[in-house]
Amino acid sequence: MNGLRGIKNGHSWKHFSKLEKILILFTVAILIISAYFFFKNEKALLCQRNIYKIIKRDKDYYKTSVIYLIYNVNVYCRPLLDWQIYKSYYDLRKIILFLPDYSDEDIQNFMRVFNIEEPIDIGRMDNEWYSVYVRCDNNKWRANLNFLILIINGRIVQIKGF
């Protein structure tokens, strides 16, 4: 309270006791850290909320599925994350969506190089999925990521950028 009074009365920083100074600095640090995690979480939640908006509209289709949002992958240094695991789950719907500018030839090349065979749902992101991608891809490194979204019984279990 002395501290607060000090601020109110226009006392300078040196009038606070050592303990008061430590308490104030500690409080400020806690606030900053909380704000950081809040906004970080909020960003992740925003990405998740947008995905939920789409999958809720077609619950049965997305109920148990793995969705890949692909910006750029290659067998040399940026492989398709966890594909080797998920491809063998036959009751898991596999959906691969590419950026809208992928051509049919690009998609054919992708399937050949990654040795992907039917049955999977493959195509380009529509406007809605693309805006989800952009929201999820909003990172401080300005890196363009691919995303893996795992949905079990209508709940998003995992969103991984790679």
Added chain:
Amino acid sequence: MKKILILAFCFLPLIILWATGAEKIPVAELKLVCSFPEDDLYFGSFPAIDIDKEGFIYAVDNREHTVFIFNKEGKLLGKFGGWGQGPGELQWPAKISVDKKSGEIFVKDNTGINMFGPGRDFIRRIRTFTGILNLDAGNGRIAVIEPIPGENDLIGLYDYRGFRIKSLGRKYDLDYSKSQEIPPVLLDRMANDGAVLLDGNHVYYVSYVFAEIRKYDLSGEPISVKKLSIPEDIEKYRKQYRQILFETGVKKNKDGTITNFRILNDACLYGEHIYLLMLGYITNGRYQIIVVDKQSLEVKKRMILPSGLWPENIRVFPSNNRNTPLFLISFQDQASGSFLLGILKED
């Protein structure tokens, strides 16, 4: 009688040479006519290069993510690309090929092959998903070296839309278990490092590691294979690299880096010849350009580069005197360490 015998003895080696069909390969010295850029432009590494039919020089700066255009006098005329993922932007571009007839420009970067029109307008991005090693474009086809794990084919032949027409050539057959420190994908890239060259009827694969040229027709049928046999020491290096890659296995250096094994640095087609850029340590000193006839794959000439240059890439283009072409190289200047472009001609 004695005189005749002496004369016959003198001519004997010549007669033997003629009889065995041995042919002395001519050697020429090259001199540096000019080097550029001179202004405020500094390349961060060896630029990949190519030349269009008008003689404009395209140099790809990997660090600047940009393609610079020069005329033959070294004057900077323009640039395109720049860091980004949007249409016409580039990410770590590493190779370039210009269709000599249509003028279309193909730049390989991290995302695939970016196609630009003759006016440098962006046309499309072809995604390849393979981390391609090298490319050449012409006559509506793009040939790329893409060793894919699990596949035996080495070269992919695409049309300008990115449709894969054909695959051809075979990867070197490696036993990955011998090089346990190196991932198979990287090992494939090391062993198959090379150039792919396209003319109207054939595809040539030049192995940088084993200095071997393989010639295919456009249907993918192998036509011929030739191993370079000059200089004398070449077989020693070939054997050494073969032993490491196929028998003892590749190991990382103490600092975690991996040594690349190479005899050649680059190759290009011009007229009736293939020009190979041979590393200096193979020839005990200076870098050389080996000229190979593209029909027979026989060596026709050797050209020795000036000392003080570490060249990485080579292209050939016509001079005013059509019989003696000029050579464009990207190189590091030994004295200053700068990465430059240079034009060489026969001394």
